[in-house]
Structure formats: structure tokens, C-alpha cells
Amino acid sequence: MAEPQPDFLHKILQRIDLKTGKDAVQARQVVARELKARGVSALRVTRFATAVSEIARNVIVHGGGGHFTVGLNAATSYLDVECRDRGRGIPDIDQAMKDGFTTAGGLGRGLGGAKRLSDRFEIETVPGQGTTVRMSAKI
Amino acid sequence: MPQTGTATILKIFEADFGGIVEEWRGTQVEEGVRRSDLFTDSESRAQNIELLKAFLTGIRSGVHEQDFSFEDTAWEDLRAVLADLTKERVSRGVTPSEMANFVLALKTPLFSRLATELAGDTDRLIAEIRLVTRLIDAFAIYTNEVFIAEREQIIERQREEMMELSTPVVELWDRVLTLPLIGTLDSARSQEVMENLLETILQRQAEVVIVDITGVSTVDTQVAQHLLRAAAAVRLMGAECIISGISPMIAQTMVQLGIDVGTVSTRSSIRTALADALRKVGYVIEKRDAH
Numbered sequence: 450m451a452e453p454q455p456d457f458l459h460k461i462l463q464r465i466d467l468k469t470g471k472d473a474v475q476a477r478q479v480v481a482r483e484l485k486a487r488g489v490s491a492l493r494v495t496r497f498a499t500a501v502s503e504i505a506r507n508v509i510v511h512g513g514g515g516h517f518t519v520g521l522n523a524a525t526s527y528l529d530v531e532c533r534d535r536g537r538g539i540p541d542i543d544q545a546m547k548d549g550f551t552t553a554g555g556l557g558r559g560l561g562g563a564k565r566l567s568d569r570f571e572i573e574t575v576p577g578q579g580t581t582v583r584m585s586a587k588i
Numbered sequence: 589m590p591q592t593g594t595a596t597i598l599k600i601f602e603a604d605f606g607g608i609v610e611e612w613r614g615t616q617v618e619e620g621v622r623r624s625d626l627f628t629d630s631e632s633r634a635q636n637i638e639l640l641k642a643f644l645t646g647i648r649s650g651v652h653e654q655d656f657s658f659e660d661t662a663w664e665d666l667r668a669v670l671a672d673l674t675k676e677r678v679s680r681g682v683t684p685s686e687m688a689n690f691v692l693a694l695k696t697p698l699f700s701r702l703a704t705e706l707a708g709d710t711d712r713l714i715a716e717i718r719l720v721t722r723l724i725d726a727f728a729i730y731t732n733e734v735f736i737a738e739r740e741q742i743i744e745r746q747r748e749e750m751m752e753l754s755t756p757v758v759e760l761w762d763r764v765l766t767l768p769l770i771g772t773l774d775s776a777r778s779q780e781v782m783e784n785l786l787e788t789i790l791q792r793q794a795e796v797v798i799v800d801i802t803g804v805s806t807v808d809t810q811v812a813q814h815l816l817r818a819a820a821a822v823r824l825m826g827a828e829c830i831i832s833g834i835s836p837m838i839a840q841t842m843v844q845l846g847i848d849v850g851t852v853s854t855r856s857s858i859r860t861a862l863a864d865a866l867r868k869v870g871y872v873i874e875k876r877d878a879h
């Protein structure tokens with residue numbers, strides 16, 4: 450896996466515990482608010498908020514809950530989001546990223562979609578130990 | 589440390605409980621934290637007395653070598669009284685700083701009595717004032733915590749209520765229904781909405797259903813799946829489903845997610861959806877010449 454960007458989450462804005470669907474909604478709303486406040490276009494706000502919604506819901510549905518952190522990377526002007534869980538991890542990440550792959554009767558488009566909807570996206574997962582997704586939107 | 593802490597303060601309370609209550613109330617008025625607009629005089633006196641009694645009970649058995657914790661059972665009276673009082677005050681619109689100052693105002697009557705009681709013994713006076721300050725500050729901070737917790741509960745309740753906004757199925761015309769969705773469509777709510785919709789289709793013999801998502805800010809894979817399932821169920825009931833109100837932003841995002849709406853009809857606005865629906869059930873909308 451790629452090393453995280455050196456300035457990732459340089460300045461933390463908010464953390465949310467991800468336990469239920471409501472927390473994912475809150476995470477998504479915080480991201481939308483922060484992007485809007487920085488003059489990001491409505492389209493790009495919708496795109497990244499949707500990506501965050503996918504990843505935060507994965508943490509809750511597949512990862513048994515975890516943590517969401519949103520922050521700024523002023524040097525490179527990105528809004529950074531990290532979603533982390535200590536769940537079962539993903540055994541085959543290439544397979545999981547493919548559209549249509551799901552182990553839970555979903556559409557199986559969350560991971561691939563979130564990657565396409567973010568300006569930067571990286572996923573780190575260790576089977577049995579958990580999954581961390583770092584994603585950013587250019588401000 | 590000069591002798592155990594609470595004896596003097598307890599003595600002061602026992603000597604003039606009523607006087608302390610009145611002076612405390614007086615300070616609250618001076619500091620503008622007695623809300624005579626929200627509480628009647630007798631109501632607020634009763635609250636003050638009850639609170640102070642509970643505080644006193646705590647001091648009597650809940651302070652050990654100058655140490656105390658409001659979590660101890662000795663303070664459970666105070667916790668209970670405070671919980672009631674806070675609930676009441678939050679619901680009547682008292683602010684957190686008013687609430688804290690309301691408690692902090694208790695310092696004035698206690699300090700003046702300590703000064704009289706211990707005149708000439710500066711060391712002890714300072715030690716006593718230090719203890720009373722710690723007690724009352726902790727009391728005020730605790731009060732604020734209770735206050736904030738109560739407010740958070742209210743916010744959480746309101747949030748839940750908003751998320752569960754009832755979603756009415758509206759009959760727009762003969763055999764034409766619309767379901768305007770607003771807010772967040774989680775699994776529980778979508779189940780409820782779907783049952784209600786299918787029930788109404790049956791009752792009204794509907795042929796076209798317009799599911800309008802103008803009020804839905806985010807369509808992720810979960811929401812999309814709920815919408816597509818709803819459309820499939822509508823079709824199984826012999827009616828047609830049109831999803832309207834898909835903004836350009838949501839359309840592009842859905843494409844990136846790779847969501848295929850298949851044969852479900854979609855329209856950008858409820859207006860075009862309605863024109864379509866009416867045509868399907870055999871009506872035409874016509875403009876009269878004169879207008």
C-alpha cells in the first residue's frame with residue numbers, strides 16, 4: 450500500500466465515532482458543510498459527500514464500526530477524510546474494488562464508486578485487523 | 589491543613605439556611621440570572637431551597653479529606669434534583685451560562701458568612717474559602733454538564749423526528765400518486781415508506797407513481813438500491829414508477845457510482861413527470877387560447 454501523504458489530515462476539523470447509519474449521515478453532512486464553506490462547487494460537494502457516505506457505511510456495515518476524521522491539508526489544499534475500523538479486513542482488495550462485488554447483498558458499487566468520486570483515494574486493509582480508507586477532495 | 593474541611597461550612601448553613609437562600613436569590617437577581625419571566629417567585633424559591641438542601645446533604649457525607657466526587661452516592665440527591673431542574677430550565681429556554689451563574693451566585697452569601705465567622709483567623713479563612721470555591725465550581729461545572737447532556741438529548745430527539753418525517757403518499761389525479769421523499773432514506777424508513785406506498789397503490793387503484801427525490805440531498809448506493817427496489821415492487825403491483833427530481837449533480841454522481849436504473853423511468857422534474865403520468869392515464873393538459 451502507498452504511504453499516506455505526508456501532510457494528510459494536517460489540521461483536524463472533526464472526529465465522529467461511526468456506529469450507526471445516523472453517524473454516517475452526520476459524517477457526510479460535515480464533509481458537505483466544510484466543502485461548501487470553502488467555495489467548492491455543488492457538484493463536487495455532492496460527489497465527495499457521496500463517496501464519504503459509501504466508505505462510512507462500509508465501516509458500519511462490514512467493519513463493525515470505527516472512526517471518521519475530517520481535516521485539512523492547507524499546503525496542498527485538500528479536504529482529507531479518514532475512515533478507520535478494526536473489523537475483519539478485506540481478503541482480496543482487487544476483487545472488492547470491482548463493481549458488483551458484494552458480500553452483503555448490496556449493489557457492490559460503494560468502494561469503486563467512492564474511488565471514482567474522490568480526487569485522491571487509498572485503502573489499506575489487513576485481514577483480521579481492519580481497514581483504513583484515506584480520501585481527499587481538492588478545495 | 590487546619591482541621592477537617594466541612595465543619596465550618598456546615599455550621600454556617602445550619603445557623604442560617606433561610607438567610608443564605610434569600611441572599612443567594614438576591615445575588616441571582618443582581619447578576620440577572622433569575623428568570624422572573626420564566627419562573628414565578630415561589631417556584632424559583634422552592635427550586636433554590638431544594639437544590640441547596642441536596643447540596644448540603646452532599647457536603648455532609650460526600651467530602652472526605654477535602655476530596656469529593658459527584659458520582660458518589662452521597663451526592664445522589666443533588667444529581668436527582670439537578671436532573672429535574674435542568675430539564676425544566678432547558679425546556680423553558682434558560683442558557684448554559686445563566687445556569688452556571690445561577691450556581692456560582694452561591695459564593696457571595698457563603699463567603700460573607702465565612703468572613704464573619706473566621707474573622708481574625710486568615711489562614712483558616714483562606715483554607716475554607718478554597719474548599720467552598722472548589723465545591724461550588726465543581727457544582728457549577730457539573731450543572732453545565734447535566735445541562736448540555738439534556739440539550740443533546742433534545743437535539744438527538746429532534747434529529748430522529750426529522751429523519752422520520754412522515755412521508756405522505758399524495759393522490760395527484762385519478763390513478764396518479766406521488767411520493768415526495770425528503771431527508772435521509774435509511775433502511776428502516778425506506779421499509780416504512782414502501783409499505784405505505786404499496787398499500788395506497790392498492791387502495792387508489794393507481795397506475796402511475798411518481799417518486800420525487802428533489803428533497804433528497806445524497807443518493808448513495810444504499811439509497812439507490814432502496815429506490816430501485818421500490819420501483820420494482822410498484823411494477824409488480826401493475827403500476828408504473830417514475831423517479832423525478834434527479835438533479836444534474838445527483839445524476840452525475842450516480843453515473844460515477846455505476847448505478848444502472850435499468851428500465852425505471854426517470855425525469856429531472858416532477859413537472860415533466862406529471863405531464864407524462866397524465867398522458868399515460870389518458871389525460872392531456874391543454875392551454876386555453878384566451879390566457
Ligand SMILES: Nc1ncnc2c1ncn2[C@@H]1O[C@H](COP(=O)(O)OP(=O)(O)OP(=O)(O)O)[C@@H](O)[C@H]1O
Pocket residue numbers: 503507508510511512534536537538539545546550551552553554555556557558559560561580809810
Ligand atoms: N470496512 C470494511 N471491512 C470489511 N469488509 C469490507 C469493508 N468495506 C468493504 N468491504 C467488503 O467489500 C465489499 C464491497 O464493498 P462495496 O462498498 O463496494 O459494496 P457493498 O458495501 O457490499 O454494497 P454497496 O454497493 O451498498 O456499497 C463488501 O461487500 C465487503 O465484503
Ligand SMILES: [Mg+2]
Pocket residue numbers: 503506507555558559560809
Ligand atoms: Mg458499501
